[in-house]
Amino acid sequence: MRLGPGLLVTAAFIGPGTITTASVAGANFGFALIWTLLFSVIATILLQSMAARLGVATGQDLAQALRANIQTPLFKSLAIFLVISAIGVGSAAYEAGNLSGASMGLIGIFPNVNPQIWTPLIAFLSAGLLYSGKHKVVENALIVLVILMSLVFISTLIMASPSLADILSGFTPSLPEGSITTVLALVGTTIVPYNLFLHSGVLAAKHDSKSDLQKVIKQTNVDTGLSITLGGVITLAILSTASVAFYGTNAGQISAANMAVQLEPLLGDGAHYFFAIGLFAAGLTSAITAPLAGAYAVCGMLGWSNDMASTRFKSVAIIILLFGAAVASLGLDPVAVIIFAQAANGLLLPVITIYLVWLVNQKSVMGKFTNSFILNLVTLPVLMLIFGLSSYKLIGLFF
Template structure:
């Protein structure tokens, strides 16, 4: 456990209600055949997040301040500020409603549907108190605990479902079943999340690496990122495998994070609903905390404000994102227009940020002796190509 640290915030951020739904649908519709896409997305996420972490350790800046400091052309700088605030700030607010609703659905599964109206404001209040406390260690420990709960619940569920190991390993051989492209891209897109690059680098930039060797710090964070994102991938794999055993080849009707628990009862017994609900609650709450954090790191960093958890303006941005999500979730409003805008902004931002991150990591003036090796650049090329393709597909589908 000593190897784990800020990287677990990345896992906490991308394992949310949306990931549970995407993984459930992938397993139910295509069995194990899309596990190769999950493996690719985990490797790509580890690669991108370790680069963002190294940038923060060497330069002492998160990704947002680094973008602001190193884009010298005024028009490009303002465009970058607009895109980051649109995609990460507004995007986090738009998706926050889904995170709070997911956590609320988990508690409804535990305490009954009639309790539904009270949980969203309660969860929002807990998240707000954590964020406004300004105590990073408290936030980090809470998220580590919740990721632990998720891991136990979903991996134990997979073990109880008893998937075929030979079929499971066969799923890592690339194939593209009919009508599976959208699900493949959804699996990749729900893991490679642009706001995690801002969140991870922002958290690491707060560390004081002057008291330790940079080499040692980079190695420690590489371990942390690899183990944490790998654990997130294992949780997603567990959900895919469970859905595959329970639903593949059957007529299950509508399947999502909320209904899956109930539909698992024939396979896992009457306690399945409560067991899965705990995992859904943990997934929703972790994302409900990390989305405002990521949005605040991005917005404050791009505007030149202090991107520190303790800073009042940072707290206000995070709380504003949380309040927007709470209002939408509590009042049952339909944030479709905001979500479409956020998705379009994310689709534009992700390849730009990935390419610019790669440029920064090859810039000797920024990274010195810690710039990318030719091997890391070679590994990055297919990731960048897939990210560009994913973003283009998302933009076309939105249009």
């Protein structure tokens, strides 16, 4: 089978934010929070496989399915508002961070080049890929970047040489003092609501009612499992490297921007370039997938075509990209927009996951491809976690 759509999800959730969160987790708490990462990966595989199956079985992405199956006008209007606010506006707000992260990577690789050129250049490259409207071109570009990112961070882990016993000890659940916010951040940076729209949208666009849907779903499940596990391994590599380098050293503020420089004493001069390349790849993949996910969500909820080649789809994706580029290039402060997007996400994530589970249990929607009883049972603790995470995020924003 050919890996593809699942790797787009990996490309989307491994961005500068994930690098920072995993680095902070390793630097502040050592290997103790690896169990959180394992739980997050399992939860993400469960939810993404449902979204993917929805796209394969129905030919509709999650946004289109929501619009078609929410009958109450008030609930439908609320769903449209929440999805556009959280996914459309949220993608635009976070796009600035993605472009800035990719630029930081290139500044680290080419320190003597004028740093002002990188953000517009990366935005132009991303816009070119999105405007092509060709799934295969975008997919192949992202697959190459994910492979590059994997090689970089796993190589960095090997150079750091953490003890296998230390890594394995992290799979035993524990909550070190002051770790709850980092635990929730690790979960939140892995279970990303816009990836549900992205994954279902990419597969819905490839829908072929004449194909063997059972076979396609099996292939998609393998693709999803392997791709998201790879994303988990990349995050584990970053967390473990930060743990070896910084845990117990009072290294100060850790971020995606300064991680490369701070690794030099442990890994040598090459670490700077290694990590910078990884940061560039992570920023660029997220800079491409965020507008893509936003376009699927917005177009689906408004009843527009989800064809990547359609004018409306490309326009929404480019607007999201341009907003992020403007914020990143002009040094504007996106805090207000990000707070609004986080609040909308906090409300949206539990609503969307409940609706997703509801949709994939409807025979009228899925036919014979509904969830099994066992799958629903396994999903229950994931839903409870998501409600807890969203409640905590909303309380933290407003109180």
